[in-house]
Amino acid sequence: MRKNVAFDSLPIVDRVYRGFKIASMAPAGSPLCVQTDGEVRYRQTASPFGVTEGTVLGTRQGRIAWICPEADFLRLSREVETVWGDRRLLTPGLIDCHTHIIYGGNRADEWEARLGGASYAEIANAGGGILSSVRSTRAASEEELVSSAGRRLSRLLHEGVTTIEIKSGYGLDLESELKMLRVAQVLRKSFMVGVDATLLAAHAIPSEFHGRIEEYVSLVCEEIIPAARPWCNAVDAFCEKIAFDRRQTEKILRTAKSLELKIKVHAEQLTHTGIAASAALMGALSVDHLEYLAEEECKVLAQCGTVAVLLPGAYYCLNEKQKPPVAALRQAGVPIAIASDSNPGSSPVLSLLTIGHMACTLFGLTPEEAFLGITRHAAVALGRGREIGTLLPGYYADLAVWDVERPAEILYGIGHNPCHEVYYRDQKRERT
Ligand code: NIG
Numbered sequence: 001m002r003k004n005v006a007f008d009s010l011p012i013v014d015r016v017y018r019g020f021k022i023a024s025m026a027p028a029g030s031p032l033c034v035q036t037d038g039e040v041r042y043r044q045t046a047s048p049f050g051v052t053e054g055t056v057l058g059t060r061q062g063r064i065a066w067i068c069p070e071a072d073f074l075r076l077s078r079e080v081e082t083v084w085g086d087r088r089l090l091t092p093g094l095i096d097c098h099t100h101i102i103y104g105g106n107r108a109d110e111w112e113a114r115l116g117g118a119s120y121a122e123i124a125n126a127g128g129g130i131l132s133s134v135r136s137t138r139a140a141s142e143e144e145l146v147s148s149a150g151r152r153l154s155r156l157l158h159e160g161v162t163t164i165e166i167k168s169g170y171g172l173d174l175e176s177e178l179k180m181l182r183v184a185q186v187l188r189k190s191f192m193v194g195v196d197a198t199l200l201a202a203h204a205i206p207s208e209f210h211g212r213i214e215e216y217v218s219l220v221c222e223e224i225i226p227a228a229r230p231w232c233n234a235v236d237a238f239c240e241k242i243a244f245d246r247r248q249t250e251k252i253l254r255t256a257k258s259l260e261l262k263i264k265v266h267a268e269q270l271t272h273t274g275i276a277a278s279a280a281l282m283g284a285l286s287v288d289h290l291e292y293l294a295e296e297e298c299k300v301l302a303q304c305g306t307v308a309v310l311l312p313g314a315y316y317c318l319n320e321k322q323k324p325p326v327a328a329l330r331q332a333g334v335p336i337a338i339a340s341d342s343n344p345g346s347s348p349v350l351s352l353l354t355i356g357h358m359a360c361t362l363f364g365l366t367p368e369e370a371f372l373g374i375t376r377h378a379a380v381a382l383g384r385g386r387e388i389g390t391l392l393p394g395y396y397a398d399l400a401v402w403d404v405e406r407p408a409e410i411l412y413g414i415g416h417n418p419c420h421e422v423y424y425r426d427q428k429r430e431r432t
């Protein structure tokens with residue numbers, strides 16, 4: 001019979017993870033072990049990736065109870081269910097904080113056209129791009145979308161993802177946007193993964209509103225956002241010459257805020273619009289892409305606590321030349337997250353590990369910065385920085401186990417998958 005372990009002064013646990021190297025991704029000084037009398041017994045050291053060896057992680061009711069030195073555990077423990085690490089690395093489950101994995105069809109034809117010299121903006125202006133995926137997504141049934149998005153989600157989950165953000169934005173009418181959000185909800189219930197759904201009705205101007213962009217913005221503000229409110233956590237918009245201008249985007253974000261939804265924005269991807277700084281001042285959780293962010297705007301993001309989400313997959317696939325101002329973001333102290341931006345056009349990528357690798361090779365992040373970008377900082381980008389993305393007491397036991405010697409090895413290869421197993425809320429996930 002399994003017994004709960006009882007410590008003289010430590011919270012009791014259901015299960016322990018022993019024999020791992022643990023990369024908590026927590027800042028130095030964070031309390032790893034708090035006694036029942038409130039006294040902090042053990043703190044995170046300043047090691048890279050927050051790695052400690054010879055430590056034990058205890059869980060209780062799906063959450064982390066404490067991380068404590070093996071010696072304390074041996075002195076205090078009785079019988080308890082144990083997951084043995086065999087010296088593997090234990091990290092927070094990965095978080096992909098910006099994706100568009102629900103869509104019909106594909107855009108391989110546009111990829112060929114871009115390889116032949118056409119630009120992303122030219123294809124969009126000719127009625128292709130996002131609008132091409134809108135046609136296929138409107139035509140697809142809910143079941144078809146669940147099945148194709150489910151296959152994509154499985155690929156991401158194989159690499160240790162335990163939370164994903166999924167945007168709508170290929171419906172662009174009330175019914176089709178709600179259909180996409182319902183699909184996100186089915187995925188949440190069908191897979192062992194946290195899903196944050198984001199409404200992106202302002203992704204492009206639907207063809208039936210051609211030349212009537214203000215009317216579409218009114219539809220988004222007056223009908224689509226209020227109707228979608230129960231089905232999403234946040235509202236996003238694409239602010240760009242080929243989509244919505246800054247004034248229209250701000251109106252959409254203001255409406256979302258007035259309904260107590262979180263806000264974020266596709267910003268400064270192809271041109272500079274100034275929306276990143278103004279959205280940060282409005283309280284945006286994150287501003288995403290940022291190739292054309294001005295260096296002085298980094299300070300505004302830092303002051304507002306807004307996360308810079310970098311999307312190297314889109315930069316790579318569109319063969320962009322302008323890189324986001326990483327040095328200025330770093331210097332200003334802006335938290336940097338990394339995401340797949342998985343979508344049928346600019347980033348048909350289903351590997352967050354490859355994206356982390358690209359963040360290092362293309363944007364010059366260190367492996368530790370890139371890993372923070374798909375764990376702790378990605379959690380902050382979702383407004384969940386106090387519950388996921390870090391291994392600390394009180395956080396969900398969303399855990400990835402890696403067959404590696406050292407953390408940088410997780411992002412080192414392309415096409416390698418060193419993920420050994422995954423626990424979601426302390427439950428082992430069978431291979432999907
Ligand atoms: O994040 N920039 C706008 N939205 C997506 C592209 C979507 C698409 O091309 O279908 C992005 O890159």
Ligand code: FE
Pocket residue numbers: 098100266341343
């Ligand atoms: Fe995107």
